[in-house]
Every structure is written in C-alpha cells, then in structure tokens.
Amino acid sequence: MSIIQFTRGLLAYLTIPPLTAAVCLSAIADVHWFRKSKAKAQIFPRTWGKLLCRIANIRVRVEGKENLDPAKPYIFIGNHASMADIMSFSGYISHDYRWIAKKELFAIPIFGSGMRAVDFISIDRSRGREAVKSLNDAAKRISGGASVILFPEGTRSADGRLRPFKTGAIMLALKAGVDVVPVGFNGTHQALPKGELLARGGDVVLRIGKPIPTKDFKAKDKQMLAGILHQKVAELLDECHLPLPEPENSPTASTEASAETEG
Template identity: 50%
Template sequence: MKVVQLGRALLVLALIPFLTILTSVITLFFSIFFRWTPEQIQILPRFWGRIIARMSGVTVRVEGLEHLVAGRPYIFSANHQSQFDIFALQGYLSVDFRWMAKKELFSVPVFGRAMKAGGYIEVDRAHGRQAMKSLDEAAKRIADGTSVIIFPEGTRSPDGNLMPFKAGGMVIAIKSGVPLVPMAIIGTHKILPKGHFLVKAGDVLIRVGVPIETNSYCMKQKHELAERLHDAVAGLIATPAEQGNC
C-alpha cells in the first residue's frame, strides 16, 4: 500500500467512529428538538455512509431499482463480503429501509438511542420463547410497511465467495408475507476483506434483483426458500456488469 493510500486508510479508520458518534448525536438532536420522524432521520445515516465511501475513494453504483414498486415493503437480502457493505448500502441504496440489529446494540449509550429514533428493528438472538417473540414483532413491523436489509449468510464471507444461507431471514419473510429481494454486492471484499481494518479505494456495484414473493410459502418450506434466494443472489453476482453510470 502506497504512502498516500496508507495515510488515507488510516484517516478513514480514525474518522469512522467519530462520524458514527457525531451522526448519532445529530440524530438525537433532531429527534428530540425538531420531532423528526424515523423517515426524516434517514437522511443522516445516508450522508454518513456516503461521506465514508467518498473519503475512502470508493465509487458505488446501483443497478436494478426498476424491479421495485414504490411504497411496497421488501426484505432486501444481500451477500455479505465486507464490513464496507454497510456503508455502501446505507449511503447509496435509495430506498427507505431499516436495519435489523441485535438488541444489545440498542443499549449502547447515544448510538442505541439514535438507532431507536431511526426506527431500526431490535432482534433478540437468544434461543427460546423470547427469540420467537422478537421474530414475530419484527415480522409485524415489516408487514406493516417497513423495508429491511438482511444478510442471509449470517456473517461476512472470509474469501468473498457466497456461503450457504441461514433460515432465520426466511422465517421472518414467511411470517410477514413480504417479498424477498435478492441483492448482490460486488467489490467490497477487495476494498475491506474480513479481518482487515484499512480500506482500499475501489468500485462497488450493488445489483438489485427481481423480488421473490413469499406469501405462498409455509414454514416447512423455509429451507427451499433459502435455496431459491441463494440461487438468485448467486445469479446476480455472476451477471456481467452493465455499462454506464447510475
């Protein structure tokens, strides 16, 4: 890594936590004093994602938004190559969505309150009755009109290759009856591989696929649905990129 690239990577590494805290504070300020709704608040994390991408020298392009119907909730389901996926999606996926996050994050001072103000969905990853209640509540929020993003692999891929999908996201999709949207994130593994901390400049492509209707699936078919979604995401990854700008 050249000296200039190294300097920029170190600067980005130092600024990410600062920008995250600053965005959280601004979110709470507008939420408390100006009564901003969760929908209005989304402009703040979107700016957060974009400024981190631009500081990193990363260009993000999005394809396939024409597959979506305005005003309809979706469960966007993407491969997970890198921690940078979050910045790219938050900054450049121009749809109104929320993250599903483990409940422990909502207890983090300032950051957790900002997540609540933004309407993010709390998920209990423990086993048992409380976990099922958490999934039911998440499914209801989604069915009522809140789009979300999930990473069905459950963790970042160590080599950038697509891993098997877990069934948890399928359970929420079937419970809510909301379509799953296959989505491919291409390029983030080279920018920030799992286990690395210094970002490299590069290009990212987010490809949105055709929604998969879930209202005809029952819970016994959750693994079948996971396989169908996996095949759709794999197909998007393998498709040659379109030419031109978004």
C-alpha cells in the same frame, strides 16, 4: 496499497467513531426537537455510509433500482462479503428501509439511542420465548411497512465468496409475508476484506434483482426458499464472488452423481 490509499483508509477508520457519534446525536436531536420524523431521519445513516465510502475511496454504483416500487416494503437479502456492504448499502440505496440489529447494541450509550431514533429494529438472538417474540415483533414491523436488509450467511465471508444461507432470515421473511429482493454486493470484499482495518478502496457495484413474492411459501418451505434466494443472489454476483465448485470426490458431488445415475 499506495501511500494515498493507505492515508485514505486510515482516515476512514479513524473517522468512524466520531462520525457515528455525530450522526447519532444529530438523529436524536432531529427526531425529538426538530423535524420529528423517523422517515426523514434516515438521511443521517445515509450520510454516514456515503461519507465513509468517499473518504475510503470506495466508488459505488447501483444497478436495478428500477425493480423497486418506492411505496412497497421489502426484505432485501444479500451476500455478506465485507463491512463495506453496510457502508455502501447505507449510503447509496435510497429506498426507505431499516437495519436489524441485536438488542445488545441498543444498550450502548448514544449509539443505541441513535438507532432507536432512526427506527432500527431490535432482535433478541438468544434462545427461547424472548427470541421468538422478538422475531414475531420484527415480522409485524416489516409487514406494517418497514423494509429491512438481511444477510442470511450469518457472518462475513472470509474470501468474499457466497456461502450457504441460514434459514433464520428466511423464516423472518415468511412471517412478514412481504416480497423479498435479492441483492448482489460486488467488489466490497476487495475494497475492505474481512480481518483488515484499512479500506483498499475500489469500485463497488450493488445489483438489485427483481422482487420475489413469499405469499405462496409456508414455514415448511423455508429450505426451498433459501435455495431459491441463494441462486438469485448468485446470479447478481461477479465470478469472483461465486461459490467454488464442489470437488468431484466430495460427499455432495458423490450424492449428486449417484442421483443422476439413478435417474
């Protein structure tokens, strides 16, 4: 990493706390005392993402925006390769959407109030009745017109390659009943790898696929829909983000070979 990029990465890292606080306070003031519109207040998280990308020298390009209808709610489903996913999507996707965050984050002073001000959606990730209720509440918010972005891998990929999708996010899509849009995050892992604090910078491409209707899928089809979405996201990724092929002697490869022989 060059001295210039090291400086920019350090500056971006040090900027996150004060910028986040400033954005949250601005959103709170705007929603309560000025324009009083949560939709218009989305300018604040967008400004947060765009500024951090620019400071860190992360150059973002979006492909496939023509696939979206500005008037429709969607669930965006993407690979999760880096914290730069959040920065780039926040800053450069203009479609009206909300982030989903675990309920504990809403208890953080200023940050939680800021998330409520811009209408972020709370999810209870514990088990039991409250978790089911929060999932149902989130589904109602989405079906009522709130687009969201989800990362079904559950966590950031350590090597930037696409991992299997968990079905929790898929169940939310099925409950909401809105179209699902695959998104490929390319270059974000290289720009800010998992485990590193300072951004390396570079080019990032967000590829937006065509919406996939969910109305014909039922709860029992969640694994099938997860597989379809996984494939659609993979089609939007550069080769360096694709899953590595299964070794020939792996259990999965052996099963597939047996199936081909039997067929």
